[in-house]
Amino acid sequence: xxxxxxxxxxxxxQVPDERGHFGPYGGLYxxxxxxxxxxxxxxxxxxxxxxxxxxxTFAADLxxxxxxxxxxxxxxxxxxxxxxxxxxxxxEDLNHTGAHKINNTVGQALLARHLGKRRVIAETGAGQHxxxxxxxxxxxxxxxxVYMGSTDIARQAPNVYxxxxxxxxxxxxxxxxxxxKDALNEALRDWVTNVDDTFYIIxxxxxxxxxxxxxxxxxxxVGREARQQxxxxxxxxxxxLVACVGGGSNxxxxxxxxxxxxxxxxxxxxxxGKGLETGEHAASLCAGRVGVLHGNKTYLLDxxxxxxxxxxxxxxGLDYPGVGPEHAWLKDTGRANYxxxxxxxxxxxxxxxxxxxxxxxxxxxxxxxAYAMKLAAKMKPDQTILVNLSGRGDKDVNTVxxxxxxxx
Amino acid sequence: xxxxxxRFEELKRxxxxxxxxxxxxxxxxxxxxxxxxxxxxxxxxxxxELGMPFSDPMADGPVIQAACERALSQGADLxxxxxxxxxxxxxxxxxxxxLMGYMNPIERFGTQEFLRxxxxxxxxxxxxxxxxxxxxAEFNRDAAGQGIHQVFLVAPTTSEARLDSVMAQARGFVxxxxxxxxxxxxxxxxxxxSEAVGRIRGHTELPIGVGFGIKxxxxxxxxxxxxxxxxxxxxxxxxxxxxxxEHSAEAAHRFLAPIHQAMTPEEATA
Numbered sequence: 066x067x068x069x070x071x072x073x074x075x076x077x078x079q080v081p082d083e084r085g086h087f088g089p090y091g092g093l094y095x096x097x098x099x100x101x102x103x104x105x106x107x108x109x110x111x112x113x114x115x116x117x118x119x120x121x122t123f124a125a126d127l128x129x130x131x132x133x134x135x136x137x138x139x140x141x142x143x144x145x146x147x148x149x150x151x152x153x154x155x156x157e158d159l160n161h162t163g164a165h166k167i168n169n170t171v172g173q174a175l176l177a178r179h180l181g182k183r184r185v186i187a188e189t190g191a192g193q194h195x196x197x198x199x200x201x202x203x204x205x206x207x208x209x210x211v212y213m214g215s216t217d218i219a220r221q222a223p224n225v226y227x228x229x230x231x232x233x234x235x236x237x238x239x240x241x242x243x244x245x246k247d248a249l250n251e252a253l254r255d256w257v258t259n260v261d262d263t264f265y266i267i268x269x270x271x272x273x274x275x276x277x278x279x280x281x282x283x284x285x286x287v288g289r290e291a292r293q294q295x296x297x298x299x300x301x302x303x304x305x306l307v308a309c310v311g312g313g314s315n316x317x318x319x320x321x322x323x324x325x326x327x328x329x330x331x332x333x334x335x336x337x338g339k340g341l342e343t344g345e346h347a348a349s350l351c352a353g354r355v356g357v358l359h360g361n362k363t364y365l366l367d368x369x370x371x372x373x374x375x376x377x378x379x380x381x382g383l384d385y386p387g388v389g390p391e392h393a394w395l396k397d398t399g400r401a402n403y404x405x406x407x408x409x410x411x412x413x414x415x416x417x418x419x420x421x422x423x424x425x426x427x428x429x430x431x432x433x434x435a436y437a438m439k440l441a442a443k444m445k446p447d448q449t450i451l452v453n454l455s456g457r458g459d460k461d462v463n464t465v466x467x468x469x470x471x472x473x
Numbered sequence: 474x475x476x477x478x479x480r481f482e483e484l485k486r487x488x489x490x491x492x493x494x495x496x497x498x499x500x501x502x503x504x505x506x507x508x509x510x511x512x513x514x515x516x517x518x519x520x521x522e523l524g525m526p527f528s529d530p531m532a533d534g535p536v537i538q539a540a541c542e543r544a545l546s547q548g549a550d551l552x553x554x555x556x557x558x559x560x561x562x563x564x565x566x567x568x569x570x571x572l573m574g575y576m577n578p579i580e581r582f583g584t585q586e587f588l589r590x591x592x593x594x595x596x597x598x599x600x601x602x603x604x605x606x607x608x609x610a611e612f613n614r615d616a617a618g619q620g621i622h623q624v625f626l627v628a629p630t631t632s633e634a635r636l637d638s639v640m641a642q643a644r645g646f647v648x649x650x651x652x653x654x655x656x657x658x659x660x661x662x663x664x665x666x667s668e669a670v671g672r673i674r675g676h677t678e679l680p681i682g683v684g685f686g687i688k689x690x691x692x693x694x695x696x697x698x699x700x701x702x703x704x705x706x707x708x709x710x711x712x713x714x715x716x717x718x719e720h721s722a723e724a725a726h727r728f729l730a731p732i733h734q735a736m737t738p739e740e741a742t743a
Contacts, residue, residue, distance in 0.1 A: 084607055092607070092608050093605060093607050093608060094576060094603040094604065094605075094608055095603055095605065096531070096532040096602050096603060096605075096626065096628075097605055097625070097626040097627060097628045097630075097631060097639075097650065098532075098626075098628035098629070098630050098650060098653055098654075099630075100605055100607075100628075100630070100631070100635065101628075101630040101631065101632055101635070102630065240535070240538050240542075241528060241529065241538075246529060247529075250529050250530075250531045253531045253532075254531060254532070254534070254655045257532065257653060257654060257655060258653055258654040258655065258658065259653075260630060260653055261653070354581070355580070356576075356577045356580045356581060357575075357576040357577045357580055357603060358529065358577060359529075360603070365577075367577060367581060369581065370550035370551065370578060370581065371527075371551070371577045371578030371579070371580060371581030371582065372527065372528040372545060372550075372577075372578065373528045373529050373577070
């Protein structure tokens with residue numbers, strides 16, 4: 066008989082299928098005009114993912130440009146404060162541009178170059194993926210256009226200017242709710258129009274196949290490093306992994322190399338906003354339903370007529386009504402657990418980390434920290450939790466000050 | 474027989490191409506939709522493409538995005554779209570109706586339930602923009618089970634190899650997207666489009682319609698010279714919007730009539 070571990074491993078090897086399905090999720094739900102470009106991308110990526118030269122170039126860029134490997138750090142005082150399991154951080158906040166996002170954009174920029182595209186486009190919510198895309202475009206001398214909802218432009222002015230400094234054009238999106246989902250629509254419209262010379266750098270493990278696969282693969286360096294670092298430092302694997310989930314790229318990057326490690330519990334933390342019961346949240350996995358958005362089938366937030374609803378989170382990077390299809394599948398198979406943390410809980414964890422560890426975390430990552438603190442308190446001191454500290458919080462200083470009524 | 478097939482047979486006998494106007498259901502309000510549909514048929518529409526409004530219409534340009542937003546703000550939903558078709562059918566038993574839209578509202582309605590309700594209301598065809606042949610085997614079979622044709626898009630980027638996989642599921646007619654882009658954008662390169670239509674004919678016996686970027690009577694006349702159907706959407710939606718809600722049906726008629734006239738061969742009018 067097949068053991069549970071074997072079943073999980075078998076599943077991990079089987080997904081996605083050649084058309085990008087993770088069980089019933091994922092796939093290619095796009096207009097016909099994009100099918101040829103996506104099929105070409107899938108074929109090229111399949112080839113390059115096994116190409117030693119490509120992988121060597123990617124690894125060298127991660128080492129020399131991003132600053133990898135990022136360290137793991139034992140949060141001694143936070144552990145003492147909570148009392149319970151020992152809490153470690155994977156320090157993605159120390160990467161160039163300040164978050165895990167750069168791992169993916171470095172990889173996709175290399176793909177764009179291989180495909181001979183001279184122009185890249187990206188969507189952005191908080192601006193982190195936009196900055197990471199503008200960064201790699203500048204480095205490779207490519208034209209870069211970033212689509213950003215006008216609502217987000219107003220609340221993320223420093224990142225808008227950063228993208229401009231890096232030579233990117235930031236195009237405001239005035240349709241729909243004028244946030245991340247609308248920026249994604251507009252980027253898809255641009256891509257349909259300019260598909261011959263343009264590469265679309267999607268910022269998360271969502272979108273049509275092969276994006277959920279390749280974004281996961283480019284971020285999996287996080288989990289591969291962390292797994293080895295924990296073995297080297299502690300002589301064993303952590304008991305639990307915790308990461309925040311908007312689209313879900315930092316979480317999958319951490320989780321994926323641990324999927325077959327049955328003893329490692331996986332926790333994805335969504336944004337509960339003002340509370341799941343208020344409807345003002347961004348927790349697609351915890352409170353959504355299965356539907357089709359932005360090229361894939363997944364859990365999403367919509368009304369009873371199937372119209373996508375506006376989401377709420379204090380963290381712009383989690384403010385998205387869908388989630389990567391592999392997370393949907395990990396939820397259904399029970400391999401990962403999905404939970405949600407409210408704005409006020411995330412803010413409280415943000416302050417704790419500032420004062421107790423001298424680290425200003427991104428508000429996105431603060432959701433993971435908040436849940437890890439809850440979880441640690443219920444675990445034993447000889448157990449360990451590894452949290453993906455996916456980004457640094459410099460970008461959020463204005464937001465936090467505004468919430469607390471402080472005029473900077 | 475499906476009304477789409479019947480209408481194309483009739484048009485073939487008359488030696489005419491079909492004129493297919495597109496409007497978004499529920500724009501400017503759900504109460505206006507049935508009147509607009511009748512105004513379009515009285516102006517010479519051979520079939521009608523009726524948009525199902527969606528919050529995230531990723532293949533549509535600004536004009537149809539705005540139409541979706543107006544319709545949704547007035548409470549439009551799939552039940553309302555089907556009610557409009559049903560209302561239209563009380564006075565028009567023959568003009569084929571093709572619903573065009575995106576998958577998520579249908580998923581939420583329940584695919585089987587939707588197909589049954591659409592068939593009951595008198596829907597003849599469905600064009601789901603984000604449901605390519607790769608994802609639609611089951612939907613295609615179920616739609617056929619209800620007597621509804623699933624219409625597919627073919628784009629300038631569609632390879633010869635893919636054409637056959639599209640045609641394996643296509644029913645009613647094939648909708649050729651005249652350029653790489655979103656609805657309402659760009660200008661028509663008639664020569665290239667004509668060549669592409671010729672290429673597609675090598676893969677199917679189905680009638681071939683052309684849409685995206687047809688804005689004027691002159692565009693429509695040229696396309697009618699080599700295609701079996703001419704779809705005109707954004708320019709019509711814009712004209713109806715500019716006229717204001719009270720004059721929307723009248724504006725739809727005024728916009729479409731000269732296009733119909735331009736497409737009608739002289740021997741047919743004589």
